[in-house]
Amino acid sequence: MIISSALWLYSLPICETYLGPRTPVGQIMRYVAIRFGQAILLLLGISFFAFAFVAVSPGDFFQEMRLNPQISQNTVSRFRTQYGMDQPFLIRYGRWLKSVGHGDLGYSLAYGSPVVPLLLVRARNTLFLTGTAMFLAWLSALSLGVCCAEWSEGWLDRVCLLATSILLVFPELLLGLCFLALAVRTGWFRTGGMVSPGFEDLSPWNQAKDLAAHLFVPALVLSLGSLPVLFRHVRTAMLEVLDSPSIRAARGHGISRHRILFRHALPVALNPIVSLFGLSLASLLSISLLTEVIMSWPGLGPLLLEAVLSRDVYVVIGATMLSALFLVMGSAAADLLLYASDSRIHPEG
Amino acid sequence: MKRVSLMVMSLIFLAVIHLSVFFAGFFSPYDYAAQDRELPYCPPTSIHWVNKEGRPLWHPFVYRWVERAGGQRYQEDQRTPYSIHALTRGAKYTVGGMVTWDRHLFGVDPPARVFLMGSDGYGRDLFSRLLFGGQISLFAGLVATLFTLTFGVILGILAGFYGGWPDAIIMRCVELFLALPWLYLLLALRGLLPLHTSPAQAFLLFIIVIGLVGWARPARLIRGVVLSAKERKHLLAARSFGASDLYLVRCHILPEIRGLLLTQAALLIPQYVLAEVTLSFLGLGVGEPVPSWGGILATLQQYHVLISKWWMFSPGLILIPVILSYGVLSNSLQENRSQVGRWIE
Numbered sequence A: 001m002i003i004s005s006a007l008w009l010y011s012l013p014i015c016e017t018y019l020g021p022r023t024p025v026g027q028i029m030r031y032v033a034i035r036f037g038q039a040i041l042l043l044l045g046i047s048f049f050a051f052a053f054v055a056v057s058p059g060d061f062f063q064e065m066r067l068n069p070q071i072s073q074n075t076v077s078r079f080r081t082q083y084g085m086d087q088p089f090l091i092r093y094g095r096w097l098k099s100v101g102h103g104d105l106g107y108s109l110a111y112g113s114p115v116v117p118l119l120l121v122r123a124r125n126t127l128f129l130t131g132t133a134m135f136l137a138w139l140s141a142l143s144l145g146v147c148c149a150e151w152s153e154g155w156l157d158r159v160c161l162l163a164t165s166i167l168l169v170f171p172e173l174l175l176g177l178c179f180l181a182l183a184v185r186t187g188w189f190r191t192g193g194m195v196s197p198g199f200e201d202l203s204p205w206n207q208a209k210d211l212a213a214h215l216f217v218p219a220l221v222l223s224l225g226s227l228p229v230l231f232r233h234v235r236t237a238m239l240e241v242l243d244s245p246s247i248r249a250a251r252g253h254g255i256s257r258h259r260i261l262f263r264h265a266l267p268v269a270l271n272p273i274v275s276l277f278g279l280s281l282a283s284l285l286s287i288s289l290l291t292e293v294i295m296s297w298p299g300l301g302p303l304l305l306e307a308v309l310s311r312d313v314y315v316v317i318g319a320t321m322l323s324a325l326f327l328v329m330g331s332a333a334a335d336l337l338l339y340a341s342d343s344r345i346h347p348e349g
Numbered sequence B: 001m002k003r004v005s006l007m008v009m010s011l012i013f014l015a016v017i018h019l020s021v022f023f024a025g026f027f028s029p030y031d032y033a034a035q036d037r038e039l040p041y042c043p044p045t046s047i048h049w050v051n052k053e054g055r056p057l058w059h060p061f062v063y064r065w066v067e068r069a070g071g072q073r074y075q076e077d078q079r080t081p082y083s084i085h086a087l088t089r090g091a092k093y094t095v096g097g098m099v100t101w102d103r104h105l106f107g108v109d110p111p112a113r114v115f116l117m118g119s120d121g122y123g124r125d126l127f128s129r130l131l132f133g134g135q136i137s138l139f140a141g142l143v144a145t146l147f148t149l150t151f152g153v154i155l156g157i158l159a160g161f162y163g164g165w166p167d168a169i170i171m172r173c174v175e176l177f178l179a180l181p182w183l184y185l186l187l188a189l190r191g192l193l194p195l196h197t198s199p200a201q202a203f204l205l206f207i208i209v210i211g212l213v214g215w216a217r218p219a220r221l222i223r224g225v226v227l228s229a230k231e232r233k234h235l236l237a238a239r240s241f242g243a244s245d246l247y248l249v250r251c252h253i254l255p256e257i258r259g260l261l262l263t264q265a266a267l268l269i270p271q272y273v274l275a276e277v278t279l280s281f282l283g284l285g286v287g288e289p290v291p292s293w294g295g296i297l298a299t300l301q302q303y304h305v306l307i308s309k310w311w312m313f314s315p316g317l318i319l320i321p322v323i324l325s326y327g328v329l330s331n332s333l334q335e336n337r338s339q340v341g342r343w344i345e
Helices: A002-018 A024-056 A073-082 A089-101 A115-150 A155-169 A172-186 A204-242 A245-252 A257-285 A289-295 A300-309 A313-341 B002-022 B126-162 B164-178 B182-192 B199-214 B216-230 B233-240 B245-281 B293-301 B303-308 B310-335 B337-344
Strands: B048-050 B056-067 B074-083 B085-095 B099-107
Touching: A024 A089, A024 A313, A115 A155, A115 A204, A115 A257, A115 A289, A115 A300, A115 A313, A155 A204, A155 B310, A172 A204, A172 A289, A172 B245, A172 B293, A172 B303, A172 B310, A204 A257, A204 A289, A245 A257, A257 A313, A289 A300, A289 B182, A300 A313, A300 B182, A313 B182, B002 B126, B002 B310, B126 B164, B126 B199, B126 B216, B126 B245, B126 B293, B126 B310, B164 B216, B182 B199, B182 B245, B199 B216, B199 B245, B216 B245, B233 B245, B245 B293, B245 B310, B293 B303, B293 B310
Parallel strands: none
Antiparallel strands: B048 B056, B056 B074, B085 B099
16 A cells, blocks of 8 residues: 555656656646556555455455355365465465456456456446436436526526435435335336346347336436436536626627527536536446445446455455546546646646 | 524434434334334334224324234224323333433333334334434444544644645545545445454444545545645744644644534535445445344335335435435535634634
């Protein structure tokens, strides 16, 4: 931990000296390189930290096995030797780093396969869910936010403010459970998993329909969970801009409302919205854990939970690293987006 | 004015709920682990004032639930009313780990049972479990916030006051921790620690894990305030009179960050309560039979409970006013910080 943070600390000035001139493109390249280096050091830090934790905490995957009277003590210890769990901690960490070099991220004891293929399938499912949810949330937040700012204090504005206030105090857990209860009770939507049994035999059109039916409730819950914050930011930013002299002048010139809202006001209000968008981009892999568990969506969340409960440590470490990596990359992408959308801002080294 | 009265209202609500949770043994009619296997998933008992002939009895009473022939449905046995007594003797309980007593605020005579919020799958009174569960969930939030803020204050002051290499190292660590998805980190840390633990250990583990994960944001905020406070004239003057670092921190820096700390606490407590509820919902909190709000909600993962036993949602519903009150509190703290500051003085 200390080693990695010290490395990180020293990486900054080194990067600064060796990375190109301060031209706009050069600056971006520099920025990307620094962020990349930071991400790698971050991942190293996490994995080292996690291994140290595992080394000091009692119990492992085979401990559950030891309670089973049908499995002898010898078998358990042979298993442990076979998987190299009796080795000292630094050797295990070194071996794990080697497996990272092979692109495996270690070996899942519960699934009996390398971790990376497991993670990739689950991450794809998670991204499918969160991508849809974020799309829905942003679509409704942008349209509602712009409309509510334009007709502020109107009935739509009041209704939306009230609804978002209610959503804001509604815990995600309760929201998920309520929607699940509704879906199970009425039977309008499919629940549990991502596809129905016998999915492979369906025609492509029916496959898409089946997927959409399963996707609807979790995506709705997720987007409702993140809608209030997005909506309020969009509304506040737009209100501020719509009040400015330039927009009032534009109104005085008789430019149509539609054009004022979407061609003049929205681009100016975009700055805080873009950084918020970056944040939601960064959290794509990590926000849906609870919803996935409630809805039994086969994403990264249930995998991590199962791994935690069975102490399948490499999967735990891999899933955490993957979501952390996504967060770091997402926030870097957010900064670049901000840089692209507003030429007054420059990336800092 | 309106803000202040809202704030007072939420403060009163929070005081009431924390007190009733603290004295859970007194307010709850039963022990949290007392089972009645005859009455699993019993709906809330209705409290009557008027008996079935339409004559008022002048005191509240309940009827006994009996199982209807076939199936899990219950009906009231309306032959004998059981009156609700105040301050009855019942199961022994301790308050705050010190005083042992056996009086309960209310209760009914044995064959009948008063389930204000129904019962769970083992026939345990949900109202009692809710109160005792609040002891875990609410106080975990409070203690974890205290721990996080202490951690954050120490590191933030260290970074802001001394600058140089401590500052650089602490701020790098802050960036590291802010970059991590906190729920994943929480789960991962919890997963790397032993699974089967006693309730007290689980409680302690939760607080330590939260403290490890959560100190970064308050530390950064506090560092910012300390950095600006460090350059104030009166502080420089005090330093030139030879005041020690400890004195400066205690008398000049700590008062500056007090408002920030209060606001942060009002923001963090509901987050941590939710974190505890989430963790025990996922089966990583305190174990059975000790209740916690998340643990009660976890039974809703069975579909038959989810769709027909609506009273099992009550721990989730009680979270809403708690979150709301803390939200109102943090909002009003942020808006009239100067006014609140005057109250504290």
